[in-house]
Amino acid sequence: MTLEQKVGQLIQADISSIKPSDLQQYPLGSILAGGNSGPYGNERASAAKWAELVGEFREVSRNSGAGIPILFGVDAVHGHSNLPGATIFPHNIGLGAANDPVMIRRIGEATAAEISGSGIEWTFAPTLAVPQDLRWGRSYEGYAADPTLVAKYATAMTLGLQGKLESGKVLDAKKVAATAKHFLADGGTADGRDQGDARISEKELIEKHAQGYPAAIDAGALSVMVSFSSWNGAKHHGNKSLVTDVLKGRMGFAGLVVGDWNGHGQVPGCSAGACPDAINAGLDLFMAPDSWKKVYDSTLAAARDGTIAAARIDDAVRRILRVKFKLGLMGDTLTQRGDPALIGTADHLELAREAVAKSLVLLKNNDGVLPIRKGANVLIAGPGADNMAMQAGGWTISWQGTDTKPEDFPNGQTIGRAISDAVRTSGGIATISADGRFEAKPEVAVVVVGERPYAEFEGDAPDLAYRTSPADEELIARLKSQGIRVVVVFLSGRPMFTGKLINQADAFVAAWLPGTQGNGVADVLVAAADGKAARDFAGRLPFVWPANALSPISKPLFPMGYGLTYTKPSHLGPVNEKAGVDLTLSSHISNFVVRGKIPAPWRLDVDGAISTRPVDLSAQEDARKFTWNTDGKMTINGPAVDLLKQSESGAALMIDWRIDQPAKGPVLLTVGEATLTLQDLIGAKSAGSLLNTYIPLSCFAKAGAKMKTVAMPLRIAAPKGFVATIRNVRIEAKGSAGACPAVAK
Numbered sequence: 001m002t003l004e005q006k007v008g009q010l011i012q013a014d015i016s017s018i019k020p021s022d023l024q025q026y027p028l029g030s031i032l033a034g035g036n037s038g039p040y041g042n043e044r045a046s047a048a049k050w051a052e053l054v055g056e057f058r059e060v061s062r063n064s065g066a067g068i069p070i071l072f073g074v075d076a077v078h079g080h081s082n083l084p085g086a087t088i089f090p091h092n093i094g095l096g097a098a099n100d101p102v103m104i105r106r107i108g109e110a111t112a113a114e115i116s117g118s119g120i121e122w123t124f125a126p127t128l129a130v131p132q133d134l135r136w137g138r139s140y141e142g143y144a145a146d147p148t149l150v151a152k153y154a155t156a157m158t159l160g161l162q163g164k165l166e167s168g169k170v171l172d173a174k175k176v177a178a179t180a181k182h183f184l185a186d187g188g189t190a191d192g193r194d195q196g197d198a199r200i201s202e203k204e205l206i207e208k209h210a211q212g213y214p215a216a217i218d219a220g221a222l223s224v225m226v227s228f229s230s231w232n233g234a235k236h237h238g239n240k241s242l243v244t245d246v247l248k249g250r251m252g253f254a255g256l257v258v259g260d261w262n263g264h265g266q267v268p269g270c271s272a273g274a275c276p277d278a279i280n281a282g283l284d285l286f287m288a289p290d291s292w293k294k295v296y297d298s299t300l301a302a303a304r305d306g307t308i309a310a311a312r313i314d315d316a317v318r319r320i321l322r323v324k325f326k327l328g329l330m331g332d333t334l335t336q337r338g339d340p341a342l343i344g345t346a347d348h349l350e351l352a353r354e355a356v357a358k359s360l361v362l363l364k365n366n367d368g369v370l371p372i373r374k375g376a377n378v379l380i381a382g383p384g385a386d387n388m389a390m391q392a393g394g395w396t397i398s399w400q401g402t403d404t405k406p407e408d409f410p411n412g413q414t415i416g417r418a419i420s421d422a423v424r425t426s427g428g429i430a431t432i433s434a435d436g437r438f439e440a441k442p443e444v445a446v447v448v449v450g451e452r453p454y455a456e457f458e459g460d461a462p463d464l465a466y467r468t469s470p471a472d473e474e475l476i477a478r479l480k481s482q483g484i485r486v487v488v489v490f491l492s493g494r495p496m497f498t499g500k501l502i503n504q505a506d507a508f509v510a511a512w513l514p515g516t517q518g519n520g521v522a523d524v525l526v527a528a529a530d531g532k533a534a535r536d537f538a539g540r541l542p543f544v545w546p547a548n549a550l551s552p553i554s555k556p557l558f559p560m561g562y563g564l565t566y567t568k569p570s571h572l573g574p575v576n577e578k579a580g581v582d583l584t585l586s587s588h589i590s591n592f593v594v595r596g597k598i599p600a601p602w603r604l605d606v607d608g609a610i611s612t613r614p615v616d617l618s619a620q621e622d623a624r625k626f627t628w629n630t631d632g633k634m635t636i637n638g639p640a641v642d643l644l645k646q647s648e649s650g651a652a653l654m655i656d657w658r659i660d661q662p663a664k665g666p667v668l669l670t671v672g673e674a675t676l677t678l679q680d681l682i683g684a685k686s687a688g689s690l691l692n693t694y695i696p697l698s699c700f701a702k703a704g705a706k707m708k709t710v711a712m713p714l715r716i717a718a719p720k721g722f723v724a725t726i727r728n729v730r731i732e733a734k735g736s737a738g739a740c741p742a743v744a745k
């Protein structure tokens with residue numbers, strides 16, 4: 001192999017940024033489809049289309065340069081959840097509640113078969129995080145807070161996905177390479193900040209966060225993914241002592257180490273386009289989704305000038321080739337994957353149904369309202385009653401899982417549909433109505449509420465409070481006032497403070513993110529003709545359940561391992577309803593732009609001639625670019641909010657942005673009735689630099705803004721030619737930052 005071919009092997013590109021023919025010039029070793037990438041730009045492509053695309057990349061790679069086929073990876077983290085029709089299992093937190101390693105292995109086998117059915121041979125799973133602070137948006141990707149259970153699951157899932165490795169033999173065609181991720185302590189960051197810093201002792205690092213890795217390695221895991229996060233300030237992508245000395249040395253990992261989505265760019269002195277330090281720290285494969293050309297050039301230069309030793313390059317190539325051999329991609333007898341008959345089979349769906357049933361945790365069941373008796377009149381209500389997106393959560397069809405449609409799930413049923421079918425089968429009457437309308441008064445209502453889908457940092461929360469919407473509170477109160485007993489089914493990626501909801505409910509079920517098989521919920525909640533539910537509750541809390549909204553959780557409402565059953569009933573008296581945080585000033589009110597998204601209740605209005613689109617600033621689609629094609633303004637509008645307290649307490653409006661193209665005229669910032677010129681704050685800054693611009697709210701108050709009722713918390717007016725990329729805009733309780741900008745004339 002030439003040096004160019006070796007360096008190419010160390011680089012992975014995303015399908016949305018590379019086409020097969022590019023491999024003739026850039027001999028890359030691997031291709032991925034990230035959360036928002038689908039074959040030929042279609043996130044709803046069929047298994048056959050996935051297999052076709054993988055085949056195209058493989059064909060070009062085999063017939064050019066050294067003829068080494070690419071390795072193709074995808075996030076199949078709760079089943080092959082990129083694929084309409086695939087079996088989508090509960091997210092890891094629900095599997096942790098099931099506490100059933102044997103079932104985990106079966107889920108791994110089914111998932112591997114469905115990934116293989118689409119022609120793919122590598123999944124970026126299992127996540128072995130041990131979440132400590134449930135404000136973390138990826139808590140649901142963790143199985144449990146118990147490292148021992150995580151280690152058991154690491155073994156089971158790895159063996160399920162890969163099968164038992166046998167020396168000299170390739171994996172079965174229905175098996176795929178697993179990825180133990182994200183190394184290390186991704187779930188241990190301060191305040192649960194995604195991609196943040198785990199400020200913990202080596203003892204805690206090992207005892208709490210490392211237990212899954214030796215288990216996965218002993219089970220033969222062929223890859224490990226490095227975490228974006230850091231340990232005591234050292235970014236993992238540049239931490240040689242952990243990646244090389246510990247993972248490869250002491251833990252004896254012989255597979256390949258892949259980076260996370262331009263994560264190498266977070267290493268001090270590195271950028272998304274260049275980071276020899278990461279390879280020298282022990283990374284074998286850059287995940288360089290859109291930066292692969294620059295990474296190729298910079299890594300080749302570093303290999304040529306000796307910044308990266310030849311031995312390191314060879315070791316990385318060897319590890320990558322070893323995985324390719326193991327997957328049957330090399331040599332003459334290629335392992336054939338791509339049998340769509342493996343996808344969404346009856347036994348996989350049955351397994352997912354079982355997993356859903358075993359994942360449910362019963363936290364309250366006063367007066368035996370559950371199981372719903374046969375022949376009953378039942379209402380299924382709430383925003384989650386007939387809502388597959390809420391049921392499946394993030395990493396479903398798309399990265400955030402927020403734009404799915406019922407037709408994306410031909411093999412599933414929502415909780416409402418499943419309960420309705422089960423009630424009717426038992427001779428009862430069932431009505432599904434999100435807003436709780438009915439004709440004949442039901443004796444029991446199942447109200448399905450919970451979190452909206454999110455993935456990664458999108459799910460980072462300021463506290464553990466579940467903010468029941470006023471409509472949902474009113475719905476439950478209305479039902480209760482009519483003497484209708486209420487069963488709350490709570491869909492969430494984590495335990496949350498739900499004191500008032502628990503008190504209002506007669507029964508409360510933690511259902512996590514169950515995926516497509518809503519019938520698994522009906523199996524436990526609805527009595528069949530024989531008067532018994534098909535299954536009793538088996539789930540136990542994999543994390544403590546908080547008694548208030550503060551995190552870390554000082555005194556749980558329910559301990560880890562808690563869970564009622566029909567054979568072990570219990571009466572729950574009133575629980576604390578005080579969140580301990582000021583919900584009215586919750587982050588969503590004072591967060592106007594969050595990583596390029598505009599959270600409810602805010603909305604973005606831009607003048608027609610301003611174009612805007614999501615872009616990657618420091619992570620996947622974490623910012624939004626605004627281009628002023630003529631003079632115009634972008635505005636954040638919403639309900640009038642009371643910002644008087646913040647204004648008087650010295651809080652500031654913070655804009656986290658990059659000026660891509662400076663303005664040739666004044667840039668005006670309006671809050672409420674006051675407009676200030678930003679020129680003196682940003683004028684001097686060079687284009688392209690990241691800025692955190694702070695403007696004390698008191699400056700707007702002094703300029704005439706009525707801070708008690710601010711209905712327009714942000715407007716930026718600028719002249720043609722101004723271009724800015726905005727990542728976050730929020731109110732920060734920060735000391736006033738000096739003089740106020742000039743008031744606009």
Ligand code: GLC
Pocket residue numbers: 033034035075124181260261456620
């Ligand atoms: C994401 C995630 C990682 C995933 C990768 C590819 O940023 O951190 O878990 O496997 O990128 O989608």
